[in-house]
Amino acid sequence: MDDTAIDYAAVFQALPGMVALLTPELVYADANAEFLRMAGRTREQVVGRHLFDVFPDNPNNEGASGMRNLAASLTRVAATGERDAMALQRYDVEDSERPGEWEERYWSPINAPVLDAEGKVALLVHRVEEVTELIRARGGPTGGRARVLEAELYTRARELQEVNERLRLAHAREREVALALQKAMLPARRQVGRHHAAVRYRPAVGALNVCGDWYDIVDLVGGHRMAVAVGDVVGHGLEAAGVMGQLRSALSAASRVAVGPGEALNVLGRYAHVVDGAESATAVSTFIDFDHHTISYSSAGHPPPVLIRPEGGVEFLDQATDPPLDARPDPFPRPQAWTSYTEGATLVLYTDGLVERRGEDIDTGLARLADSLDRHRDEDPERLADHVLLELLPPGGATDDTALVIVRL
Known part of the structure; x- marks a missing residue:
């Protein structure tokens, strides 16, 4: 009926x-x-x-x-x-x-x-x-x-x-305690040359729903490159904070030796199989090459990154999507895609607390995000991050954690 x-x-x-x-x-x-x-x-x-x-x-x-x-x-x-x-x-x-x-x-x-x-x-x-x-x-x-x-x-x-x-x-x-642990484990904003990364973390409203989201920013060896990732652990409190710390650290290490984000997530997926509490965890990883103006990316069950074009318009990087980290019983290569960008573009990574709302289709939240990013694309990363959180998060706070990373390219 x-x-x-x-x-x-x-x-x-x-x-x-x-x-x-x-x-x-x-x-x-x-x-x-x-x-x-x-x-x-x-x-x-x-x-x-x-x-x-x-x-x-x-x-x-x-x-x-x-x-x-x-x-x-x-x-x-x-x-x-x-x-x-x-x-x-x-x-x-x-x-x-x-x-x-x-x-x-x-x-x-x-x-x-x-x-x-x-x-x-x-x-x-x-x-x-x-x-x-x-x-x-x-x-x-x-x-x-x-x-x-x-x-x-x-x-x-x-x-x-x-x-x-x-x-x-x-x-x-x-x-x-969980928030203190979260703060200690998450990195501060980074500067790679003249490229600035703004980071934000907003815990969920309520004592129980906190500390499942994380982000990471890694300077890669062998050139003017950066790896940026965000992830989400199912769960709450100290247990989720502990799992989050393990996955973030593992991906950070894998990114330093992997040839690309797909391989880094493949390694992380194998590791997630042996971590209690990592069930259904998601992550997305991007490798930015500032010399060649390219972004390679891979997603394990996570909402897609967004590339803001300096001349206007946004692009969701959704051509390399895969199930969550522990979804496959046997290791399988993760997909990877790449795109080019022009000077002054902006890369945005986020967790689902920014776009998902109860009883609403995820596409509605993604459209809301795209509109906010496009309207404020000329702002510097710090002000852009503030605008996005103000416009997309409920006034009283969200019921899920929110992590946000914005990099001016």
Whole structure:
């Protein structure tokens, strides 16, 4: 069935169970019929209003924390983009026909993010199941038993919040260490004669998605030549940073002795087979000969480099593409192609975080990159790099790492 034939609004309303949509600011955007029925609220009382305005905690119970716990969970989902299954919660519901009277109720909530085309959290899905009857069937939590159960739930909720906070701090520390390791391993910008290379690295937004991308710039022996490469390791954190360092170092060494980028990537592919965590890693390598004004290149599953012509127009170097580094069980020569350039041209290498967006075809991102590069082609490499990042990366940061190298030829 074609997606255009599906009435998603009707599907949402027909979903079994209680489901609501909230904005990252915790304002209700929608709620299905079952949610409104079980909550004892009309659509007008819910949609467009803040969480706490619709469902305040029971003012007659000093230990009531159900809504505060829900708000904390939703906020975590909005910040991390990760699903959160909450512990059992007590949340008393005010009788809509008898204001001031609250009924003891128990709920099992799950919260999940809805991401937009740029990978940012646009909405929060809140699905909740009432389990009051189940709780009562297991012992009838009334009187003293209800207070004991309430205290236990409150304690468990506090413990869960503390665990989540410790995990957040641990992830933040891992991100900090991984970024420091990344910075130490990646080279600074290079100057070969009067040819300048601008480099940029932008880590992904969030504590977990960092340190899979890398770049390398090598002065080649035997003439006025330079090797420029970028790569991408699947994974995140310290493990990805370690794999990235191994692959970058291996390609750097191979480039110094290889006759061309195809051979260098062939060597790197063999090495990737014995490196844990290098599965599906990609890389592209270019050899620049400044004396003969030529660029040879080879790609292992990576987006193509871009050559900006000084007179205008851009060319994607996509005539030597191959699968990722470890895709073949047996060694096989990598393809290699070359192109010529004129004085003042610019070579651009990048990783997929610059051009890929969730729910968007890669060709759209490549076209966006080509347009930005062509419009700013007369800028020096440093300013050109800044323009490209400003125009292509989302304002709040991307959900994937981005590496960018620009060389004025």
